[in-house]
Amino acid sequence: xxxxLDDIYISQAEYYMxxxxxxxxxxxxxxxxxxxxxxxxxxxxxxxxxxGFHQKSGEDHAEVIAIKEAGEKAKGGTLFVxxxxxxxxxxxxxxxxxxxxxxxxxxxxxxxxxxxxxxxxGEQKLSESNIKVFSRVLEDDGEELNKFFLxxxxxxxxxxxxxxxxxxDAKVSLSKxxxxxxxxxxxxxxxxxxxxxxxxxxxxxxxxxxxDPELTVxxxxxxxxxxxxxxxxxxxxxxxxxxxxxxxxxxxxxxTKSGQAEKLKEYKTQNPLINIVEVDQISExxxxxxxxxxxxxxxxxxSVLVEAGPNLAGxxxxxxxxxxxxxxxxxxxxxxxxxxxxxxxxxxxxGNSIKEFRIINHKLIGNDLMVSLRPKx
Ligand code: AOF
Ligand code: ZN
Numbered sequence: 001x002x003x004x005l006d007d008i009y010i011s012q013a014e015y016y017m018x019x020x021x022x023x024x025x026x027x028x029x030x031x032x033x034x035x036x037x038x039x040x041x042x043x044x045x046x047x048x049x050x051x052g053f054h055q056k057s058g059e060d061h062a063e064v065i066a067i068k069e070a071g072e073k074a075k076g077g078t079l080f081v082x083x084x085x086x087x088x089x090x091x092x093x094x095x096x097x098x099x100x101x102x103x104x105x106x107x108x109x110x111x112x113x114x115x116x117x118x119x120x121x122g123e124q125k126l127s128e129s130n131i132k133v134f135s136r137v138l139e140d141d142g143e144e145l146n147k148f149f150l151x152x153x154x155x156x157x158x159x160x161x162x163x164x165x166x167x168x169d170a171k172v173s174l175s176k177x178x179x180x181x182x183x184x185x186x187x188x189x190x191x192x193x194x195x196x197x198x199x200x201x202x203x204x205x206x207x208x209x210x211x212d213p214e215l216t217v218x219x220x221x222x223x224x225x226x227x228x229x230x231x232x233x234x235x236x237x238x239x240x241x242x243x244x245x246x247x248x249x250x251x252x253x254x255x256t257k258s259g260q261a262e263k264l265k266e267y268k269t270q271n272p273l274i275n276i277v278e279v280d281q282i283s284e285x286x287x288x289x290x291x292x293x294x295x296x297x298x299x300x301x302x303s304v305l306v307e308a309g310p311n312l313a314g315x316x317x318x319x320x321x322x323x324x325x326x327x328x329x330x331x332x333x334x335x336x337x338x339x340x341x342x343x344x345x346x347x348x349x350x351g352n353s354i355k356e357f358r359i360i361n362h363k364l365i366g367n368d369l370m371v372s373l374r375p376k377x
Contacts, residue, residue, distance in 0.1 A: 013080065013108045013134065013137045014137060014138055016040050016042070016048075016080040016108070017080055017082065017108065017110055017137045017138045017141075017142075018138065018141075019038070019040055019051075019080075020037075020038035020039060020040055020062075020080050020081060020082040020110070021038060021082055021110075021138070021141060021142065021145055022038065023038030023039070023040070023051060023052070023053040023062070024036040024037050024038035024053050024054070024062070024082050024145060025038075025145070026038075026053050026055075027053055027054060027055050027056070028196075028197040029196055029197035029198060029199065029224070029226070029303075030055065030056055030224070031054055031055070031056060031057055031149075032057065032148070032149075032199050032300055032301070032302045032303075033057060033149075033152065033300040033302060034054060034056075034057045034149070035054070035083055035113075035146045035149035035150075035153075036053070036054065036082075036145065036146060036149070037053065037054040037061065037062040037063075037081065037082050037083045038051075038052070038053045038054075038062050038081070038082050039051070039052050039053070039061075039062035039063045039065070039066040039067075039079060039080065039081040039082070040066060040079070040080045040081075041066045041067055041069070041070040041073075041074050041077055041078070041079050041080075041104070042077050042078045042080075043070070043073040043074070043076075043077045044075070044076035044077050044105075046078075049069070049070040049071075049073040049074070049077070050065075050066040050067060050068070050069035050070030050071075050073075050074065051065075051066050051069065052064070052065025052066035052067075052068075052069065053065070057091065058091045058092070059092075060092065061085075061086065061092060061095050062081060062082070062083075063079060063081050063085055063095045063098065063099060064092070064095060064098055066079070066081075067079070067098055067099065067102045067104070070102070074102040074103060074104050075102065075103035075104075076103060076104075076105050077103075077104050077105065077106075078104065078105070078106040078107070078108065079099060079104050079106070079107045079108070080107075080108045080109075080137075081107065081108070081109050081110075082109065082110045082111070082142055082145065082146075083109060083110065083111055083113050083142070083146070084109045084111065084112045084113040084118060084120070084122045084123055084135070085099055085107065085109065085122045085126065086113060086115070086117070086118050086122055087117075087118060087121050087122040087125045088115075088117035088118060088121075090117070094122075094125075095122070096122050096125040096126055099126060099131065100125075100126070100129045100131070104131065105131060105132065106131065106132040106133075106134070107126055107131055107132070107133050107134070108133075108134045108135075108137050109123075109133075109134075109135055109137065110135075110136065110137050110138055110139055110141070110142030111136075111139055111142040111143055111146065111150070112135065112136075113153075114150060114153050114154050115153050123135060147159055147323070148199070148302040148303040149302055151302075151323065152297060152302040155297075156294070156297045156298070157293050157294065157297045158199070158200075158293055158296050158297050158301050158302050158303050158304045159302065159303045159304070159323050159324070160293065160303075160304050160306060160316070160321055160322050160323050160324075161194075161198070161303070161304070161305050161306065161322065161323065161324040161325070161326055162306045162308055162313055162316055162317070162322045162324070162325045162326070163191065163194065163305055163306065163307050163308070163325075163326045163327075163328075164307075164308060164313060164325075164326075164327055164328070164342050164343075165182045165183045165187065165327075165328040165329075165330065165368075166182065166327065166328070166329060166330070166342040167182060167329075167330055167332045167333055167334050168329065168330075168331055168332060168333050169333050169334060169335070169336075169339075170341055170342045170343075171333075171334040171339040171340060171341060171342065172309065172310060172340050172341070172342045173210075173334075173339065173340045174334055174338065174339050174340075175338035175339065175340070176338070176340055177206075177209075177210055178210070179210050179211050180334075182328075182330045182332070183328045183330045183366075183368045184330070184365070184366030184367050184368050185366065186365045186366030186367075186368070187328045187330075187365050187366055187368045187370065188219065189219045189220070190328075190365050190370060191307075191328075192217045192218060192219040192220045192223070193220055194305055194326070195215065195216075195217045195225075195226050195305060196217045196220050196223045196224065196226075197303075198226050198303045198304065198305040199226060199227060199300075199301045199302050199303045199304070200226050200227040200228070200229050200253075200296065200301045200303070200304045200305070201215045201226045201227070201228055201229065201304070201305045201306075201307060202229040202230075202231060202304050202305070202306045202307070202308075203215065203229070203230060203231070203243075203306075203307050203308070203309075203312075204230075204231045204232075204308060204309055204311060204312040205230065205231065205232040205233070205234075205236050205237045206309050206311065207307065207308075207309050207312075208230055208232070208237040208238075208241050208243060209236065209237055209238070209241075210309075212241055212242050212243075213242065213243065213307075214228075214242050214243060214246070215228045215243060215307070216228075216246070225248065225251060226251075226305070227251045227252070227253060227301065228243055228246060228251060228252050228253070229252075229253040229254075229255060229277075229296075229304070230243060230252075230253070230254050230255065231255045231256075231287065231292075231312065232254060232255065232256050233256060233257050233281065233285050233286070233287055234256075234257075234285065235256055235260055235263045235264070235267075239266040239267045239269070239270045240270060244267060244270045244271045244274065245270060245271070246271070250273040250274075250275065252271060252273075252274050252275065253274070253275040253276075253277055254267055254274055254275070254276050254277070255277045255278075255279055255287065255292055256276070256277075256278060256279070256287075257278065257279065257280070257281050257287065258278040258280075264276055277292065277295055277296075279291050279292045279295065286315060289315060289316065289319055289321055290319065290321060293321065306322075310340060310341060310342055310343055310344040311344050313342060313343045313344070314343050314344040314345045317343060317345060317355055318345055318346075320375065322375060323374065323375075324372060324373070324374055325357060325372070325373040325374070325375070326370065326371070326372050326373075327370070327371045327373065328365070328368050328369075328370050329368060329369045329370075329371065330367070330368050331367060331368070331369075355375070356375070356376040357373035357374060357375055357376060358373060358374050358375075358376055359371060359372070359373055360372050360373065360374055
């Protein structure tokens with residue numbers, strides 16, 4: 001089979017777009033509330049002369065770094081960028097102005113930027129300046145890469161991933177209140193990798209009381225810690241739990257119902273900079289999680305990894321608040337008597353109410369199976 005000329009152009013665009021994605025990934029979890037973006041400039045002969053990725057909100061956009069590196073060689077050249085170039089003044093000036101000034105003659109991008117200040121206007125501005133623009137290159141992959149930003153910019157809600165580790169018989173511990181190691185060391189490293197890319201990690205009060213976790217990233221090089229959020233309706237966690245003694249005090253959030261000022265003093269004594277978030281209850285002992293996510297979105301938290309026990313997992317699934325479910329399955333069986341099931345949900349008797357998911361990925365990690373799922377709409 002011979003390739004048409006168009007196919008060759010498409011595959012070159014896809015090749016460089018893939019590289020843009022790889023560049024962008026360097027900053028996963030570091031750019032909020034901005035997206036991750038990678039860019040490459042080719043000179044007019046088709047030779048790569050500049051590369052860049054957006055590193056942090058407030059700093060240069062990907063295209064700016066790549067074009068600066070290319071310098072004069074950008075003239076008549078091609079820009080590949082994983083997101084539609086911006087055309088607005090934010091913390092930084094519009095990328096479109098620099099692209100036009102650089103003399104670049106063609107631009108390929110993957111996703112349109114749904115930011116209302118951009119939203120196809122970037123493309124329009126470039127076209128009006130007689131730059132050839134090609135959009136939607138590897139669009140699905142680009143969307144997956146920026147799933148956190150794309151959800152938040154459209155809804156102002158963070159992307160919520162529920163993560164659990166369980167046995168073959170869906171157990172999370174041998175008995176209530178007992179910490180039981182389930183998965184292999186390799187899976188623990190994978191969880192740290194995940195923490196390294198999410199803006200925040202959230203746990204319930206039982207997890208703090210039973211496991212006393214730090215929720216930091218310790219098993220990955222060049223890592224940074226996510227914000228740590230504890231959900232504790234009745235303030236049952238110990239104020240001296242490890243999580244409240246975190247080195248960076250202001251990264252810790254305690255979410256609870258209102259009207260507990262006296263009890264909260266103890267936590268503030270342990271951690272004077274702790275962020276207290278008060279949320280209404282939807283029923284006795286259950287906070288309105290949707291309202292919580294709205295508040296977290298307002299704080300520029302674009303992604304939350306919920307390392308949930310059975311109650312929190314049940315509440316999230318029941319209220320359809322999760323975007324993704326990551327399950328680490330260890331090939332072990334705990335048996336029935338006292339062991340605890342991974343998800344507490346009320347009995348479902350009606351077939352129409354069964355919670356259904358689509359498996360989008362699976363990976364063998366050590367001796368565990370990591371499965372990523374998305375709720376079926
Ligand atoms: C791009 N390239 O690398 C990024 C873009 O406050 P600013 O100036 O940093 O603008 C932030 C907005 O710009 C952000 O919400 C998103 O719409 C876009 N991000 N655009 O062309 C980039 N990071
Ligand atoms: Zn820009």
